[in-house]
Amino acid sequence: GQNIDQPTEMTATEGAIVQINCTYQTSGFNGLFWYQQHAGEAPTFLSYNVLDGLEEKGRFSSFLSRSKGYSYLLLKELQMKDSASYLCAVIKRNYGQNFVFGPGTRLSVLP
């Protein structure tokens, strides 16, 4: 089966660090993506992890542990423009290499 969980909402302060978790239970795992989506807009790519460990890209980092079925997205030096939904998506090898998306986490950054 497939089950992807993320917290529904999070709040953080401008300049702070926030960690958004994603847990998954799925067969045929073949990678995990994080996308950012501002309200009413298209999702945009943030990161891709296929091997265990941390991938860093500027203020954003993503971590994967395949044995634990766990990933997190770390956002540093938060800015107001980071207020958005963050979508975790798992690629399933036995689902045509398609994505299965989590419900998304809505992050609000407060001044």
Place this chain on the structure above:
Amino acid sequence: DADVTQTPRNRITKTGKRIMLECSQTKGHDRMYWYRQDPGLGLQLIYYSFDVKDINKGEISDGYSVSRQAQAKFSLSLESAIPNQTALYFCATSEFGGNEQFFGPGTRLTVL
């Protein structure tokens, strides 16, 4: 710039009407996808196509049909729209052998 476009961007229709949503891409990608998004439910895959002669059902294909008219065009039809099909619809593309998907701007559909 190579892009993914969707038309219309907004549509209000009545129950029972036939609706077509269009997606075009200039990325040259073989693979195209249709998703719907409902508040709190994330993105759910409706249909996907890996090339012009290939059409596959996703998680929630009931009530929908698709047509892949060309490599660059993938349309989604609602033969007889119903209110619970009110949602935000996204088209996406990806390269053969690639993993990242590129999304269009979305179509907001309201069925009254």
